[in-house]
Amino acid sequence: MADAALTGRIARLLFGAETATWITPIMRRAMPGALVVLGFSLTAASLGLALPMLTRQVIDAGIMAGDMPALVFWALMSFAVGLGTVGLGMVNAMLHLRASARMLVDLRGRLFRATLARDPFLPDPPLGEAMARLDGDCAEIQSFAFDTVLVAVGAVFRLTGGIVLMVALDWRMALLPLLAAPFELWFLSRARPRTTRLAQTVRQWRGNLSSQMAETVSSRATLRGLNALDQGEENFAQAQQGQLSALMQQRLWSETVGAVSQTITASLRGIILLVGGWQVIAGSWQIGTLVAFLAYAGMMSGPLRNLLGLYHAQARAKVAAQRLDGVMSAQRMDGGSPIPAGPLVIDLKDARADNALHDAVSARFAPGSKVLLDGPSGIGKSRLMAVLTRDAPLAEGSVKLNGEPVSDLRPTALTSRITHLAQRPALLRGRLRDNLVLADPDADDARLWQVLDWADLALWARGEKGLDTVLTETAANLSGGLRQRVAIARALLRPADVLIFDEAFSEIDDRACHRILTAIDRECTAVTRIFIAHSGPVRDGPFDQVITLSASLPILRNSRGDMPYQREKAREKAV
Ligand SMILES: Nc1ncnc2c1ncn2[C@@H]1O[C@H](COP(=O)(O)OP(=O)(O)OP(=O)(O)O)[C@@H](O)[C@H]1O
Numbered sequence: 173m174a175d176a177a178l179t180g181r182i183a184r185l186l187f188g189a190e191t192a193t194w195i196t197p198i199m200r201r202a203m204p205g206a207l208v209v210l211g212f213s214l215t216a217a218s219l220g221l222a223l224p225m226l227t228r229q230v231i232d233a234g235i236m237a238g239d240m241p242a243l244v245f246w247a248l249m250s251f252a253v254g255l256g257t258v259g260l261g262m263v264n265a266m267l268h269l270r271a272s273a274r275m276l277v278d279l280r281g282r283l284f285r286a287t288l289a290r291d292p293f294l295p296d297p298p299l300g301e302a303m304a305r306l307d308g309d310c311a312e313i314q315s316f317a318f319d320t321v322l323v324a325v326g327a328v329f330r331l332t333g334g335i336v337l338m339v340a341l342d343w344r345m346a347l348l349p350l351l352a353a354p355f356e357l358w359f360l361s362r363a364r365p366r367t368t369r370l371a372q373t374v375r376q377w378r379g380n381l382s383s384q385m386a387e388t389v390s391s392r393a394t395l396r397g398l399n400a401l402d403q404g405e406e407n408f409a410q411a412q413q414g415q416l417s418a419l420m421q422q423r424l425w426s427e428t429v430g431a432v433s434q435t436i437t438a439s440l441r442g443i444i445l446l447v448g449g450w451q452v453i454a455g456s457w458q459i460g461t462l463v464a465f466l467a468y469a470g471m472m473s474g475p476l477r478n479l480l481g482l483y484h485a486q487a488r489a490k491v492a493a494q495r496l497d498g499v500m501s502a503q504r505m506d507g508g509s510p511i512p513a514g515p516l517v518i519d520l521k522d523a524r525a526d527n528a529l530h531d532a533v534s535a536r537f538a539p540g541s542k543v544l545l546d547g548p549s550g551i552g553k554s555r556l557m558a559v560l561t562r563d564a565p566l567a568e569g570s571v572k573l574n575g576e577p578v579s580d581l582r583p584t585a586l587t588s589r590i591t592h593l594a595q596r597p598a599l600l601r602g603r604l605r606d607n608l609v610l611a612d613p614d615a616d617d618a619r620l621w622q623v624l625d626w627a628d629l630a631l632w633a634r635g636e637k638g639l640d641t642v643l644t645e646t647a648a649n650l651s652g653g654l655r656q657r658v659a660i661a662r663a664l665l666r667p668a669d670v671l672i673f674d675e676a677f678s679e680i681d682d683r684a685c686h687r688i689l690t691a692i693d694r695e696c697t698a699v700t701r702i703f704i705a706h707s708g709p710v711r712d713g714p715f716d717q718v719i720t721l722s723a724s725l726p727i728l729r730n731s732r733g734d735m736p737y738q739r740e741k742a743r744e745k746a747v
Pocket residue numbers: 526527528529547548549550551552553554555556595731733
């Protein structure tokens with residue numbers, strides 16, 4: 173419990189309160205690995221600190237005293253300690269990589285889950301932007317969270333050790349490095365806001381570039397058809413240029429900040445050389461002491477720079493953390509009550525989904541009924557159906573399942589009973605089997621072949637490699653009609669109470685449509701079947717109910733599916 177509170181405090185200090193709420197458990201899991209790495213690095217640092225003292229012994233007790241056995245002894249000691257430092261460094265590097273990579277896996281896994289669970293009521297960011305956050309921003313804050321503690325503790329240890337040993341050599345000279353610290357701190361705090369601004373710009377450009385890349389590559393066929401590949405390339409080049417110049421500015425700034433620290437260190441070395449050299453000439457210092465003192469002053473510049481650099485690294489990490497806060501806070505928890513028992517009855521009362529254009533609609537879908545949901549293109553049919561699975565919010569009215577408002581019901585409870593075959597269902601890269609079992613992981617081969625048969629796909633699949641037929645990304649190697657039929661087969665695999673076919677047959681030929689519809693009517697009599705279609709055999713019915721969405725105001729939008737009779741109807745309504 174105590175370590176949880178401590179980790180929470182460290183997380184708040186590093187990233188602020190909002191990020192700490194979700195990153196603390198991740199940092200806690202990473203803590204044991206980090207402590208092992210810390211133990212090793214402190215041991216290596218102790219050995220490193222001993223080296224200048226040993227060099228001093230080699231020079232003063234061996235060379236200057238003309239003592240050969242002492243020279244050999246101290247030289248061998250130096251060599252052994254040097255070797256030990258190298259060995260420890262190697263082991264430590266491997267331990268560090270393992271522990272750090274584990275934390276990255278943990279962090280990215282958490283963010284990936286949050287990305288998948290994004291609230292469907294919120295607008296989606298471009299795909300590339302989501303990927304940039306998962307990839308770049310995660311790596312940024314992981315390396316900061318993991319390395320900060322290590323670097324800070326290691327740096328404090330080396331600084332303290334170095335100062336103690338310098339004081340042991342000459343306490344007055346040891347004051348010199350300390351005098352420079354306030355100036356350095358003042359400069360770094362003045363410089364920090366610019367570091368934050370530049371980090372924001374770099375991260376935004378990274379998101380832009382990824383979005384540009386993802387969108388252009390996925391639409392290359394369309395761009396090719398439009399002879400617009402050059403335009404796609406040009407947009408990409410602009411995004412690259414933007415990212416490049418943002419990175420250059422950031423680098424120039426971090427070099428400038430680093431240069432100020434280095435200039436201070438170089439001045440200190442110069443002063444030590446001058447004053448120390450004068451001490452040697454005056455006979456109050458031995459040459460070995462000066463060499464050791466210089467070595468310590470040099471060794472301290474690293475940790476000092478690390479400590480001060482962390483202050484700016486934190487500014488950059490906070491920018492990434494805020495972008496990830498956006499991902500975490502946008503996720504939707506699977507909260508709500510279960511659907512009341514009994515066959516599923518859907519009640520719409522004066523309902524209209526957000527952004528839909530139709531007049532409010534009231535209807536009741538009885539269990540096992542077959543319904544046609546009709547209306548002109550863009551009026552809000554898909555959105556109304558999306559309300560049933562809490563994928564779209566209601567603008568007005570109510571939608572109830574077995575008497576309970578949908579908004580109070582658990583999303584996974586809804587999707588386990590309602591299958592909404594949306595207009596552009598996704599098929600994933602992999603085998604036909606992999607795509608089907610997404611709907612029911614326990615389905616055996618016989619069941620898979622059964623739904624393939626219902627979706628009029630069995631013959632095609634047998635001609636290919638059966639359930640092992642390979643689908644490329646987005647199933648681009650299948651025809652439009654085949655893609656739709658695979659999606660239908662997958663939807664039929666789910667033991668649903670309600671099946672919504674939203675333009676799910678639009679690319680399938682009429683004869684195949686008839687066969688599939690006959691199979692659905694035969695096999696799913698107990699299932700409520702809701703069809704949305706602008707044309708084709710799907711509209712032939714018979715239906716238990718036809719619900720037509722209409723608007724009192726004219727709908728100016730039009731699309732491929734906007735049939736003449738629908739335009740006519742819309743015109744009538746408008747009059
Ligand atoms: N995810 C979304 N977020 C916000 N608005 C949306 C979303 N999807 C669609 N819309 C908007 O909601 C309105 C209704 O769209 P919807 O897809 O429900 O129409 P539709 O009647 O199914 O049309 P079509 O027959 O052309 O598919 C449109 O104005 C559309 O721009």
